[in-house]
Amino acid sequence: MSLTSPVLVWIVGALAVIVPVGLIVVWGRGPGGLGGRLLRLVGVVVCQVLAIGAVGLYANNEYGFYTSWGEVIGESDAGGGAIDLTGLVPGNGSQGTVKTITVRVPGAKGPEAARLPVLVWLPKQYDELRNRLTKFPTLMVLPGQPSTPQAMFNGFGFAAQATQAIDSGKVPPFIAVFPPLMIDAPRDTECTNVPGGPQAETWLATSVRQQVIKRFRSDPSGARWSSLGFSTGGFCSAKLLLRSRTEFSAAVSIGGYFDAETDSTTGDLFGGSRQLRNENSPIWLIKQPPQRQTNLLIVASKTDADTWKPGATYADTSQMVTQSSGIPGVATLLLPRGGHNYSTYKPTLPQSLVWLKQVGAL
Structure with a gap:
């Protein structure tokens, strides 16, 4: 999917809302111990990545910084x-x-x-x-x-x-x-x-x-x-x-x-x-x-x-x-x-x- 596609912005934006809500719902129902804590940590990181990604994609479309995934990685x-x-x-x-x-x-x-x-x-x-x-x-x-x-x-x-x-x-x-x-x-x-x-x-x-x-x-x-x-x-x-x-x-x-x-x-x-x-x-x-x-x-x-x-x-x-x-x-x-x-x-x-x-x- 194109970097500047509005659909991509909507998908990532929706996930940035849905995933944290889902994480809150299952927070106390997951496994305990070290494994459970690691899973929750991964969940928090994913939420942060989605939030930053949604804002970044929106800003990129507004300012036109990059037009392709290749440009993002330096190509x-x-x-x-x-x-x-x-x-x-x-x-x-x-x-x-x-x-x-x-x-x-x-x-x-x-x-x-x-x-x-x-x-x-x-x-x-x-x-x-x-x-x-x-x-x-x-x-x-x-x-x-x-x-x-x-x-x-x-x-x-x-x-x-x-x-x-x-x-x-x-x-x-x-x-x-x-x-x-x-x-x-x-x-x-x-x-x-x-x-x-x-x-x-x-x-x-x-x-x-x-x-x-x-x-x-x-x-x-x-x-x-x-x-x-x-x-x-x-x-x-x-x-x-x-x-x-x-x-x-x-x-x-x-x-x-x-x-x-x-x-x-x-x-x-x-x-x-x-x-x-x-x-x-x-x-x-x-x-x-x-x-x-x-x-x-x-x-x-x-x-x-x-x-x-x-x-x-x-x-x-x-x-x-x-x-x-x-x-x-x-x-x-x-x-x-x-x-x-x-x-x-x-x-x-x-x-x-x-x-x-x-x-x-x-």
């Missing part, structure tokens, strides 16, 4: 494994189609890191005869860290929500591209061109973008490319816009942070340079002249306090909102409550897509 697909397309869209094509392409990572070391899979979603209109010559606007969608393209795709119910927005006429048909962020697993590169290391920003802004334009009918104009991301992906989306304005015209940061992180998961990303760190922080970049039109939508919950990445909090968002005050094009969508998870932010996807249309990116 991470983030380093170049194939993306599993099973179940991402209905087989009848009613919610479009999904494909994968592989793209070379600039600056990556080792044969496994040379090429990584990228998930591409095509709307059902893509294959219609009347659109055979149409160039489609393209949205780059970036997952959190650690996470995967398919976790982001599933967590936001992307195919269903994007299809509904297109079918209702709220947005035009568009292509969506889901590249992985973990291009140097298990390191968190923060979408940075690391001195002497992987060129994570170039991978997104140039490598992935160029390959999508080459292989699909993607409009090559930067005015028709935008980005949207969750958590670390939200940070990267904002950074891509502010550092690559000719390649991207708009960005949506959902539950993101705005200052470059450095911790045990990232290592030294900036070679000790404070200036380089600033140049990779949206909260610094947004104030650099000239302060021209910047189509950035900041989506955040006022009760979001991401314990996994302490910078991703509403306080950080508030600082970015203050820093960008008066800059044309910056908009906010603030939720009154909700934690740092898919359940909180999934409903904001349709509004984000409509905003991207309003600013001309879709």
Whole structure:
């Protein structure tokens, strides 16, 4: 059974309730002596494992940390494994189609890191005869860290929500591209061109973008490319816009942070340079002249306090909102409550897509 299957969560959750109740019922009826005490100890341990497992599975589905059992035991697909397309869209094509392409990572070391899979979603209109010559606007969608393209795709119910927005006429048909962020697993590169290391920003802004334009009918104009991301992906989306304005015209940061992180998961990303760190922080970049039109939508919950990445909090968002005050094009969508998870932010996807249309990116 799939690690992210809701059925698995329900089964383990139910066992986490049923087994302790059963243990209480039979506690005094079992054998005595050392054997009886050992059996009761095993029962207590099983109850604890089930409780921890139920919470862990639920949290994993909410945050998208792992998508397979292999990743849990260290066989991470983030380093170049194939993306599993099973179940991402209905087989009848009613919610479009999904494909994968592989793209070379600039600056990556080792044969496994040379090429990584990228998930591409095509709307059902893509294959219609009347659109055979149409160039489609393209949205780059970036997952959190650690996470995967398919976790982001599933967590936001992307195919269903994007299809509904297109079918209702709220947005035009568009292509969506889901590249992985973990291009140097298990390191968190923060979408940075690391001195002497992987060129994570170039991978997104140039490598992935160029390959999508080459292989699909993607409009090559930067005015028709935008980005949207969750958590670390939200940070990267904002950074891509502010550092690559000719390649991207708009960005949506959902539950993101705005200052470059450095911790045990990232290592030294900036070679000790404070200036380089600033140049990779949206909260610094947004104030650099000239302060021209910047189509950035900041989506955040006022009760979001991401314990996994302490910078991703509403306080950080508030600082970015203050820093960008008066800059044309910056908009906010603030939720009154909700934690740092898919359940909180999934409903904001349709509004984000409509905003991207309003600013001309879709």
